[in-house]
Amino acid sequence: LAINILFLITIINLANIYCFNQQYIHNKVHLNHHRIYSQSKQNQFSEIPLARPEPNQRLFVSKAVDNLIANWTSLMKDKDLANLFSNCLPNTLDTTVHYLQETDNKVTSYLFDTFVVTGDIFAMWLRDSTNQVLPYLRFANQDLNLQNMLRGVIYRQTYSILLDPYANAFNFDASTPSEWIYDSTKKPSFLGTMQPAMTNYLHERKFELDSICAFLRLSTSYYAATNDLLPFSQDWLNAISSILDIIQDQQKGSDEGNSAYFFQRQTQQPTDTLLHGVGQPAKRCGMSASPFRPSDDASSLPFPIAANAMAVVNLRNLSALLSHLSKTPEIDLLNQKALQLANEIEQAIEQFGVYNHPTFGKMYAYEVDGFGSAYAMDDANIPSLLSLPYLGYCSNNNNLYINTRKFLLSSSNPYYSSGSAAQGIGGPHVGQGWVWPMSIIMRALTTDNDQEILDCLETLKQSSAGTGFMHESFWKDDFYSYTRPWFAWANSLFGELILRVGETKPYLIFK
Secondary structure (H helix, E strand, C coil), rough: CCCHHHHHHHHHHHHHHHHHHHHHHHHCCCCCCCEEECCHHHCCCCCCCCCCCCHCCCCCCHHHHHCCCCCCCHHHHHHHHHHHHHCCCCCCHHHCCCECCCCCCCCCCCEEEECCCCEEEEEHHHHHHHHHHHHHHHHHHHHHHHHCCCCCCCHHHHHHHHHCCCCECCCCCCCCCCCCCCCEEEEEEEHHHHECCCCCCCEEEECCCHHHHHHHHHHHHHHHHCCCCCCCCCHHHHHHHHHHHHHHHCCCCCCCCCCCEEEEEECHHHCCCCCCHHCCCCCCCCCCCCCCCCCCCCCCCCEEHHHHHHHHHHHHHHHHHHCCCCCCHHHHHHHHHHHHHHHHHHHHHHHHHEEEEEEEEEEEEEEECEEEEEECCCCCCCCHHHHHHHHCEEEEECCCHHHHHHHCHHHCCCCCEEEECCCCEECCCCCCCCHHHHEEEEEEEEHCCCHHHHHHHHHHHHCCCCCCCCCCEECCCCEEECCCCCCCEEEEEEEHHHHHHHCCHHHHHHH
């Protein structure tokens, strides 16, 4: 009998191990093309190394950025945190900025041309490139070369939007097509017909509202930091006109005629393509539809609250910027249109984007369709619901945001994971169980609670798994199983967090 009981216990334990492994493997299989990087437990770090490229291998150098790093790290209490900051803040400059000046063989005709890759993918996303360079704006007035590089990012984004305002990512030039060249994506043509839109200039043509808002954000943030109007040429105005037209066109309901955007991809991942090429049905409500999310995944419902909130903020900031340009009828019309769209979208968010949750009460939904359906979740990619105060849409003591935040950081959010290593928000892009360091950074950026910030910093240190950098995601039970070791957006965002803490709560990190 004792042998039989022991045998039964062994079988049950093996079954439990098998089920856990199957769940783990299932999540890994659904990571799309994301490779899993794992380290042996024997190689776990005792301290975070300095891991910047050698000086002669850095793509771009800013003395202003390097001087601040040297000064701040000498004052920081925690050596590991100091090393992580030293690696992460300049990572975009060190490894992803391809800066061409007047005498170089540039792709564009502008004075400066800056192509910013994401890290391990040699392509420039509008969203990523904006977020990668935002932390450097505060240094622009101290470093003319840095300011010219930032001008080059705006020029390159302008050039890219004029190529195709619906595309989310672009190649350096047309010499090599991307792996997505055979996507079926179309644009309007003669007499109501549609023609293929994918070209060698485009890396990917997933339309995301937040991508064009990222262009607005970089432009307006750059001007706020520098008072420099040089990048805002007629080409820039043409790009702005296209963006405003698209935001307005995407307010249409599904019953108001054919969409100007069509996208389908042959794939095993349902989040990589759109239902019937256009996505789920939408009813006009005032918000602007986005077929794809900031994660590059297909939206479940057409109107994303966070991306529309980002649009509200940046359309109003755009209006402020336009008011500083020479007064012309064209600029006046753009200004009026920007403000009108901002007001319409904000009203729609508050009317259609608020969901009455049975546990958390009134809160923001992640997506809605205008018919009355709402999806309650959040995704780590920004803009997210967690990031609403960071985006400038509301304060972190707004009652709706407080309720939303409680939901987001709970097991009621289907993409909030809690494991033996850490807890945080992930998303469908890599699946349940995978925590994104960006969500932990955003949690710290949107709280005033000192202990919550310190807890986030400790988790972020451990999540680097001894590499000295942020990653795209890690398994909730194991920091040493992670995706994308070279993900520059996450590194810049971590650098921005330390800059924010150092400026607003210096006692948390300095001696």
